[in-house]
Amino acid sequence: xxxxxxxxxxxxxxxxxxxxxxxxxLRVGNLASFDSGAGYRxxxxxxxxxxxxxRAPVKSAGVVVGRIEGIHLDRxxxxxxxxxxIYPQYRFTNDTIASILTSGLxxxxxxxxxxxxxxxxxxxxQRIPKTQSAMVxxxxxxxxxxxxxxxxxxxxx
Amino acid sequence: MSHLLNLxxxxxxxVNRLLARLGLFARFSWSVLSVIGICIARFTLLVREIYFSxxxxxxxxxxxxxxxxxxxAVQGYEVLQRFGSAESxxxxxxxxLVRELGPVVAALLFAGRASxxxxxxxxxxxxxxxxxxxxxxxxxxxARIIAPRFMAAVVSMPILAVIFSSAGVIGAYLIGVQLxxxxxGAFWSQMQASVDFRIDVLNGLFKSLxxxxxxxxxxxxxxYHAAPTAEGVSSATTRTVVTSSLSVLMLDFVLTVWMFRGxx
Numbered sequence: 024x025x026x027x028x029x030x031x032x033x034x035x036x037x038x039x040x041x042x043x044x045x046x047x048x049l050r051v052g053n054l055a056s057f058d059s060g061a062g063y064r065x066x067x068x069x070x071x072x073x074x075x076x077x078r079a080p081v082k083s084a085g086v087v088v089g090r091i092e093g094i095h096l097d098r099x100x101x102x103x104x105x106x107x108x109i110y111p112q113y114r115f116t117n118d119t120i121a122s123i124l125t126s127g128l129x130x131x132x133x134x135x136x137x138x139x140x141x142x143x144x145x146x147x148x149q150r151i152p153k154t155q156s157a158m159v160x161x162x163x164x165x166x167x168x169x170x171x172x173x174x175x176x177x178x179x180x
Numbered sequence: 181m182s183h184l185l186n187l188x189x190x191x192x193x194x195v196n197r198l199l200a201r202l203g204l205f206a207r208f209s210w211s212v213l214s215v216i217g218i219c220i221a222r223f224t225l226l227v228r229e230i231y232f233s234x235x236x237x238x239x240x241x242x243x244x245x246x247x248x249x250x251x252x253a254v255q256g257y258e259v260l261q262r263f264g265s266a267e268s269x270x271x272x273x274x275x276x277l278v279r280e281l282g283p284v285v286a287a288l289l290f291a292g293r294a295s296x297x298x299x300x301x302x303x304x305x306x307x308x309x310x311x312x313x314x315x316x317x318x319x320x321x322x323a324r325i326i327a328p329r330f331m332a333a334v335v336s337m338p339i340l341a342v343i344f345s346s347a348g349v350i351g352a353y354l355i356g357v358q359l360x361x362x363x364x365g366a367f368w369s370q371m372q373a374s375v376d377f378r379i380d381v382l383n384g385l386f387k388s389l390x391x392x393x394x395x396x397x398x399x400x401x402x403x404y405h406a407a408p409t410a411e412g413v414s415s416a417t418t419r420t421v422v423t424s425s426l427s428v429l430m431l432d433f434v435l436t437v438w439m440f441r442g443x444x
Contacts, residue, residue, distance in 0.1 A: 026224060029231045036235045040339030043346040044381075050368065051274050051349055052377040078376065 062089060062110045063147035067121040067134070068102040073157025075123050075132045081107050083136040088113045091134060107134065115151075116141040122155035132157065208404065209397050211322055212330055218320075219327035226335075229328045233294040234336030238343070240293055241286055245344035248281060249273060249351030256352075257360055266362055270371035273352035278375060278384045279440075282345030284432050287391035290333070290340060291424035295399035298329050299420040302403025303413035311404075326404060330396040337392030338385050345384070383439045387432065394431055395424045 072094065081089035089109035097104050109115070118139030125132050136151075145151065219226060256272045302325065305311050311321040349371075356362045375381065399420045406416035 029224075029227050032235045033227045033230045036230070036238065036336075036339065039238075040342055043339070043342035044385075046346050046349075047278065047342060047375075047381045048377050051278065051345075051371055052375045052381050053372045080373070 062108045064092070065089075065107050065109055065115075065145060065149060065151055067105050067107070067151040067154050068097065068100075069105060069121075069123065069154050069156045070102060071156040071159060072103045072105060073123055073132055073159060075105065075134065075157065079131060079133050081109065081134045081136060083113070083115070083138065088136065105134065114144045117143050117145060118153065119145065119151055120153045120155060121151045123157035204405065205397075205401055208401050212326055212397065212400065215320065215323040215327045216331065218323040219331050222323075222328075225324070225328040226331055229332035230335055233290075233298065233329070233332040234340060237290055237293045237336070237340060240289055241340045241344050242347045244285065244289055245277075245282075245347030246351040248285060248344075249277065249348030249353075250355045252276060252281075252348070253352040253355035253360070257356060257362075266360075267366035267370050269352065269356045269362055270367040270369075271374035273356070274349055274371045274375050275380065277345045277348040277352075278380045280432070280436070282348065283341045283384050283388035283391055284428060286341040286344040286388060287337060287395055287428045288425055290337060290392075291395050291399075291421055291428065294336075295333065295395050295420050295424055296417045298333075298399045299403040299406070300413055300417045302326070302329070302400060303406035303416045306404065306406055307408040307410075307413060309408075326400045330400050333396030333399065334389065334392040337395070338388045341384065341388035341391075387435050387439075390431060390435060391428050394427050398424045398427065 075091065075094065077091050077094055079091045080087045081091065089107050091105060092108050093106040095104050096102070105121075115136055116139050118141040120137045120139070122135050122137070123132055124135045252273045253269060256269050257266055260266050260268055260272065302311075305321075305325065311325065314321045314324060353367065357364050357367050402416040402420045402423070406412045
């Protein structure tokens with residue numbers, strides 16, 4: 024086999040590798056929809072974020088409009104501070120409600136934004152004032168049992 | 181009493197031999213790494229070795245990837261449909277392929293298919309004194325023979341791992357979507373929602389680069405230091421496959437713990 028044939032085969036091999044990386048990036052991975060540079064940042068504070076994780080999607084009406092970028096605990100108020108980056112083409116009103124929901128029964132948790140009727144919009148670095156914490160199953164069951172117990176205590180009197 | 185002493189002595193001799201070999205390996209690795217510049221400058225040699233190690237491994241890598249993906253799809257579906265989340269099949273298959281199976285299985289196959297051949301080739305060159313003859317002609321066999329074969333493994337491994345993973349995803353698509361009938365859109369969107377390019381794909385590529393360095397160094401080391409007999413070459417080839425496979429699996433554990441430690 025002469026030299027140009029080696030070159031051709033190796034060139035094809037490397038090109039195939041590049042196609043593989045492109046396939047990984049665009050079809051398997053989410054590089055196309057996840058460019059962390061673009062968009063603006065918002066912040067929201069919650070009493071409890073449940074199982075929300077960094078990189079979880081931010082959705083509005085079920086459509087992904089951004090990603091969670093950071094989560095930390097405020098050292099004075101002991102609230103969870105969630106930082107997110109919203110894609111630049113979407114704007115949200117000042118009275119938007121941020122709530123933490125779960126997709127499906129066992130699915131991952133995401134942050135949902137519900138738009139209100141305020142005429143002015145949130146801008147870079149602002150805080151979403153109205154939030155609704157994640158539902159914690161143990162607390163719900165505890166509350167339910169407590170209600171049941173107080174109900175039966177009331178009826179037995 | 182003297183029996184016990186003999187036992188301890190044998191143990192000590194074994195450990196000393198092991199340490200000496202490790203030291204030899206480190207010094208050899210250093211001398212190979214120091215002639216890489218020459219190797220890259222003589223590009224045609226490198227291209228030839230990439231052809232023999234990488235391109236010729238393409239068939240086995242692609243076919244294995246396809247079948248691994250298909251098996252993952254069948255087995256994954258079996259478990260996932262019990263929880264009513266058969267659509268997660270895409271993310272299950274893609275994550276396991278991109279993070280672990282792609283780099284690791286490609287490296288194991290490469291060790292069996294290409295590295296063993298490299299060891300046998302270099303071992304036979306040593307046995308027939310071709311390496312010594314080169315040295316006599318003032319050609320550095322490390323730069324002319326060893327470094328291109330090592331670099332070929334380093335270059336080929338990430339490419340082969342990506343091709344393995346891609347073939348696996350396609351295999352899972354064929355079984356999951358075309359045969360079992362999972363929704364096409366859910367399959368891909370679940371996959372895209374869970375696979376991150378930087379964290380999963382690039383880390384997988386980095387892993388396979390490390391595996392390429394390890395497997396490449398081991399194969400040329402065993403060949404270069406093979407005993408110059410038929411038996412020596414055969415045992416060197418065996419050692420290459422065993423040592424490469426073990427070090428790939430151990431390195432994989434260390435790298436996985438290091439890379440995915442902060443997640444979740």
